[in-house]
Amino acid sequence: xxxxxxxxxxxxxxxxxxxxxxxxxxxxxxxxxxxxxxxxxxxxxxxxxxxxxxxxxxxxxxxxxxxxxxxxxxxxxxxxxxxxxxxxxxxxxxxxxxxxxxxxxxxxxxxxxxxxxxxxxxxxxxxxxxxxxxxxxxxxxxxxxxxxxxxxxxxxxxxxxxxxxxxxxxxxxxxxxxxxxxxxxxxxxxxxxxxxxxxxxxxxxxxxxxxxxxxxxxxxxxxxxxxxxxxxxxxxxxxx
Numbered sequence: 001x002x003x004x005x006x007x008x009x010x011x012x013x014x015x016x017x018x019x020x021x022x023x024x025x026x027x028x029x030x031x032x033x034x035x036x037x038x039x040x041x042x043x044x045x046x047x048x049x050x051x052x053x054x055x056x057x058x059x060x061x062x063x064x065x066x067x068x069x070x071x072x073x074x075x076x077x078x079x080x081x082x083x084x085x086x087x088x089x090x091x092x093x094x095x096x097x098x099x100x101x102x103x104x105x106x107x108x109x110x111x112x113x114x115x116x117x118x119x120x121x122x123x124x125x126x127x128x129x130x131x132x133x134x135x136x137x138x139x140x141x142x143x144x145x146x147x148x149x150x151x152x153x154x155x156x157x158x159x160x161x162x163x164x165x166x167x168x169x170x171x172x173x174x175x176x177x178x179x180x181x182x183x184x185x186x187x188x189x190x191x192x193x194x195x196x197x198x199x200x201x202x203x204x205x206x207x208x209x210x211x212x213x214x215x216x217x218x219x220x221x222x223x224x225x226x227x228x229x230x231x232x233x234x235x236x237x238x239x240x
Contacts, residue, residue, distance in 0.1 A: 011043050011047075018065075019038070027064070031090045031093070032052060032057065032086055053078075055074045072225065072228065075229060077233055080226070083221065083226055083229075086221075087139070095136065099129055102125065103126075106204065112197040113196055121188065128177075178212075178215065181215065182212070
């Protein structure tokens with residue numbers, strides 16, 4: 001039976017049991033670069049083996065289980081490298097897994113429903129994907145190198161770039177991306193008439209819902225964890 005209420009994750013719980021309860025945690029493991037072979041290992045065991053902070057892992061895992069971030073103060077600047085690696089691997093998922101999957105579903109819908117509305121959705125999604133790719137490029141080429149430079153006390157190409165790191169731009173772009181994804185999902189559910197291929201439409205909607213779920217977590221981690229840590233680093237540099 002499907003369970004809406006999920007476990008609040010703690011160090012002593014076996015990870016395999018949590019995955020059975022919520023398969024979305026497989027994405028979490030993938031983004032942390034953790035091998036799937038769990039055996040009877042606890043969350044604490046997995047964190048120790050993979051040199052990941054228990055607080056970071058458990059906080060992020062509980063987001064996937066539907067719980068809010070409970071202890072922002074528990075994150076420290078030493079956690080930044082593992083957080084950025086986590087976010088970088090999620091970029092790979094967005095670029096090369098989820099977005100191509102959605103595009104494939106849209107192309108199939110266009111074949112079975114060659115109407116103007118479907119072509120409009122295709123254009124909307126393509127424009128949206130360009131915007132998302134631009135934001136991921138900004139993070140990878142400007143934001144992340146800038147943050148590593150702060151950590152290491154060295155100047156990076158991001159410090160000299162015409163487009164410099166801006167926390168406000170970083171956050172504003174998230175809002176645009178999330179709102180446009182909501183618009184796309186609303187279009188598909190409420191306004192687009194599809195006479196054929198209900199199976200493909202269902203798969204597309206499920207894929208959009210999964211993307212929305214993971215993207216919201218991704219943005220929350222950046223906004224509520226990474227950016228405050230960057231501000232802390234900047235203050236330390238300015239007062240150093």
